[in-house]
Amino acid sequence: MILWVRQLDQLLRGRLTTQEQLDEKGVDVSSPGLALVLILLGGIYGVCMGTFAVAGSGSGQSMQLLASAIKVPSLFFLTLLVTLPSLYVFNALVGSRLTFTPFLRLMISATAITMAVLASLGTIVAFFSFTTTSYPFVILLNVATFSLAGMLGLRFLLQTLRKLRVGEASTIPAVSEERLPPVQPISDEQLSELTSELKDSASATRYVRQQPSPADRVRKVFVIWIIIYGAVGAQMGWILRPFIGSPTQPFSWFRPRGSNFFEAVWSVITHLSR
Amino acid sequence: MIVTQPLPILREPTARHPAKLLMVVIAFGLLYGAVMGSYELRNDRLLQVMFSACKVPLLLLCTFSIALPSYFVLNTLLGLRDDFADVLRTMIQAQAVFTIVLASLSPFVIVWYASGVEYPLAIVFNGVLFFISTLASQMALIRLYRPLVTRNENHRRALKFWIVIYSFVGIQIAWTMRPFIGAPELPVRFFREGAWSNAYLEVLHIIGQAMGR
Numbered sequence: 001m002i003l004w005v006r007q008l009d010q011l012l013r014g015r016l017t018t019q020e021q022l023d024e025k026g027v028d029v030s031s032p033g034l035a036l037v038l039i040l041l042g043g044i045y046g047v048c049m050g051t052f053a054v055a056g057s058g059s060g061q062s063m064q065l066l067a068s069a070i071k072v073p074s075l076f077f078l079t080l081l082v083t084l085p086s087l088y089v090f091n092a093l094v095g096s097r098l099t100f101t102p103f104l105r106l107m108i109s110a111t112a113i114t115m116a117v118l119a120s121l122g123t124i125v126a127f128f129s130f131t132t133t134s135y136p137f138v139i140l141l142n143v144a145t146f147s148l149a150g151m152l153g154l155r156f157l158l159q160t161l162r163k164l165r166v167g168e169a170s171t172i173p174a175v176s177e178e179r180l181p182p183v184q185p186i187s188d189e190q191l192s193e194l195t196s197e198l199k200d201s202a203s204a205t206r207y208v209r210q211q212p213s214p215a216d217r218v219r220k221v222f223v224i225w226i227i228i229y230g231a232v233g234a235q236m237g238w239i240l241r242p243f244i245g246s247p248t249q250p251f252s253w254f255r256p257r258g259s260n261f262f263e264a265v266w267s268v269i270t271h272l273s274r
Numbered sequence: 275m276i277v278t279q280p281l282p283i284l285r286e287p288t289a290r291h292p293a294k295l296l297m298v299v300i301a302f303g304l305l306y307g308a309v310m311g312s313y314e315l316r317n318d319r320l321l322q323v324m325f326s327a328c329k330v331p332l333l334l335l336c337t338f339s340i341a342l343p344s345y346f347v348l349n350t351l352l353g354l355r356d357d358f359a360d361v362l363r364t365m366i367q368a369q370a371v372f373t374i375v376l377a378s379l380s381p382f383v384i385v386w387y388a389s390g391v392e393y394p395l396a397i398v399f400n401g402v403l404f405f406i407s408t409l410a411s412q413m414a415l416i417r418l419y420r421p422l423v424t425r426n427e428n429h430r431r432a433l434k435f436w437i438v439i440y441s442f443v444g445i446q447i448a449w450t451m452r453p454f455i456g457a458p459e460l461p462v463r464f465f466r467e468g469a470w471s472n473a474y475l476e477v478l479h480i481i482g483q484a485m486g487r
Contacts, residue, residue, distance in 0.1 A: 090375070092284035093375070093410060
């Protein structure tokens with residue numbers, strides 16, 4: 001456990017994602033270990049989030065603490081579960097070199113960064129939950145912390161992706177002088193044959209060259225994915241609510257379905273300004 | 275085996291055995307179909323899940339086999355008959371890519387259904403995912419065709435024809451094989467009654483009605 005927490009610390013410091021380190025070993029973390037740390041950190045933030053329910057102005061339901069502690073890690077894992085298969089497939093389709101295990105490690109690391117930031121903001125959320133009576137304010141505060149944590153995690157993802165050089169062909173090992181074939185003189189006939197062959201392959205490469213490089217396409221796929229990840233995460237949060245617990249409603253594990261996250265945030269903002 | 279197959283299919287234009295590729299098409303098609311049919315899941319709608327699961331691979335295989343003979347003739351006319359074994363393998367691989375992409379998008383369908391959307395929106399969402407998978411498989415097809423095109427420029431012309439005829443046939447077959455999701459208030463059926471109509475005439479009819487107003 002301590003080893004995995006240390007791994008997360010190294011990740012946050014950026015020591016595991018220096019260019020030399022990545023060239024040598026890739027993202028060198030343990031996916032199951034980090035996943036465990038993730039669950040713990042998510043649980044901590046969930047408890048902080050649930051404190052509004054037990055604070056003076058909440059509904060006083062202590063079950064909300066437990067519910068939120070389970071829901072926050074589930075939110076992240078379910079969102080990853082939904083969005084990872086398609087990201088992996090498209091990533092492979094556009095010609096990335098990233099295979100499944102390194103891919104999984106990269107994604108878990110990015111989520112770990114997000115969670116670490118989120119958990120570190122937990123105390124602030126708990127403090128405001130105790131001191132504020134406004135339910136809409138607490139909701140918006142949580143939306144803000146989730147967005148901030150998400151943005152930092154995704155920035156890490158894009159930066160590491162660039163350093164991983166997923167679009168380039170694997171490095172060609174240096175060839176020593178002796179192993180090269182000896183130079184042989186060739187006749188004019190052979191020369192003209194070779195030239196025409198070269199011309200053919202040149203026209204073939206021109207056709208290939210028009211395509212953008214794999215690195216660009218992989219990056220594009222990830223950027224599109226980030227937008228989808230955000231939208232799915234927000235909607236997943238909406239399906240799993242309540243996280244905070246409305247002061248006017250009794251405790252329940254889930255609320256009836258319907259509406260969506262974006263509509264709800266808008267209505268909370270308009271309520272706040274009234 | 276089914277799980278490890280897709281990874282190399284996506285990356286490389288490999289000379290794979292067509293039977294294995296067909297297995298991939300069927301397995302991943304079944305997977306997506308089952309998810310697609312799980313709208314408003316109740317006990318009396320379990321049959322719909324099975325129907326929808328069967329329909330996706332059926333849709334692909336029917337479209338493919340109906341469009342294939344004319345494509346074979348076209349290839350022969352353009353003098354590409356000698357390459358047809360490679361062409362066929364490439365086409366089947368593109369079908370495999372289509373189903374893999376579709377299956378990888380299936381978790382989104384679960385989230386979409388779990389958000390409690392209306393029936394028409396459920397249809398639209400599945401349509402969008404089919405469209406995305408089509409684009410991805412066309413992209414893969416064009417890439418897989420590259421070695422063939424360098425061998426003979428006529429392959430590019432043939433490919434254009436394939437894309438047109440495949441979509442033309444596919445749309446009509448999809449229309450005939452309705453319902454893929456099944457309206458929750460209607461009884462579960464494999465085919466909808468009166469489904470044997472023409473998709474293009476239907477569209478013309480709707481446009482006509484809209485203009486008339």
